[in-house]
Amino acid sequence: MSSPSANTPLSYKDAGVDIDAGDALVERIRPLARKTLREGVLAGIGGFGALFEVPRRYREPVLVSGTDGVGTKLKLAFEWNMHETIGIDLVAMSVNDVLVQGAEPLFFLDYFACGRLDVDTAATVVAGIARGCELAGCALIGGETAEMPGMYPDGEYDLAGFCVGVVEKSRILTGRDVADGDVVLGLASSGVHSNGFSLVRKCLERAGDALPQTLDGQPLRHALMAPTRIYVQSVLQALARHPIKALAHITGGGLLENIPRVLPEHCCARLAANSWPRSELFGWLQATAGIDDTEMNRTFNNGIGMVLVLAADQAAACAATLRAAGEQVFEIGRIAARGAGPAVRID
Template structure:
């Protein structure tokens, strides 16, 4: 203990730069403004964001989802690529609530770091705003937390959540799925935001660099390609085909093997045909470099299919055509069958 007078301390001395936070808000506001849509009553800047449920719904049911980006962020730090992880953040939530038929209404994010870099944070939030534009939802709020000592220099964490709405009578829950229904797969843009702990280990084992040529592109661009957002395209198919779309699964952690059963009744299973879609070169490379077994690949990675849609067989071609007209790459990848005892509910043959 000392009684000697000391210089007065400020928040900046403790590692928190309020001016930098204010500068970031100023950078964010025009980005968020591009995502505005009907229903926003108060957005960025208030203590709470206000949103009015669209009047087109007779019995609106709110659907919410939350997620992060996982260890894909470690490559963002190492490779200094911050402009697309915000798209990943939005995609992981809006695609999740989409599978129940929900239209995304608004999104909020949480950005936490040890020392705030306005340029880095603005790049990340720019990606979040772009993701919201792709999903048709409004970025109406969030939180930036500068917490000295909590994160290593140059690192940050991301979380976010989306809220959407669906007409109560139009909720998609998979209960109408029957044997004979067709399974459609929508192509992924790459690894999306899952399996990156294994992916990073394989990249390290292979001694690969982000600048390495990979089928005519830098490996870093291929690995960090943002998660595809399926919202507008699938909503268009739902509007055109209604109840013929019986169930959907977003292929995230757990891959094809663990996500598809989430929409199946216990007495049902799905057979997927491996030769029905082209596995992108990235996954073939990962499997080869890591010596990864087929089952492990299908349980960890999306292997080229980012969204699975179960449809009536009679409408399968028409639904696929609608999705293709919306810009999706669609493959007929399998069918629903009766489950045999305690056999797995997803089998890739």
């Protein structure tokens, strides 16, 4: 194919950016975003900026923000052509982070970047984002689709998201009241979530032709690509009914690195290793990688996606509320005086 001469007009499409495809995507997104509308939305998709009014039921509202991506889980989405739930992962990573401050997620914006816009793929991803927003009770009110020729290989894209939530100033969770004897509850994860996939991909490479057909009763690919669980609705119910002292979202760094972020310096969490079930998925990952329990618990969530800390006499009632809301809940440990040891000990 010959290059255009110096006198031939060049359009943006000739340069690799298809404005018509972008417009078509916006029209596909509109009804998806409309399904996520909630109180407070003043203007959403299509404007230069989205407008949101903090619900008037808050007397001393404090805004809480969070942003994240999906990490190298995207590489498997590209390889396996599995884009349906990656948007749920994107929403989950931010709304769960906002939640641990005690905040209700209000709205979400996404950023989708690619070299060449495939409207069907992008619409599939955004449908997952809208579904994640529905699960979290927050509105998808805006975002950005960037088509940047030469920046990404064909068939690949990058994804990021941004969430804003709100909490009453007097109800911000800081962990300062966590004390010796408090109970640690763990909520089951739905799988690997969206952390540790660089190691997951190495495990797939190492296993080669010896890959298991199924794990935990589902095909391997579905087990690995299961979307990150969104804990917002169930935990907000628990926060409204029980005096929870701290929450920790178990993401990169696992149990060992995330729980200390919400503990006072004088406290540690002593967890019982066998207090929650071990899935085939995590067993296979550990065996294939050949790593010890410590490395496993600082790389993956290892079956626990969210941790709650509260007084011992409140734990049973809180666990009942969470189970009624659909969570699998396990009492996984207690808070103790830290001393000279690490902030999390799994025995």
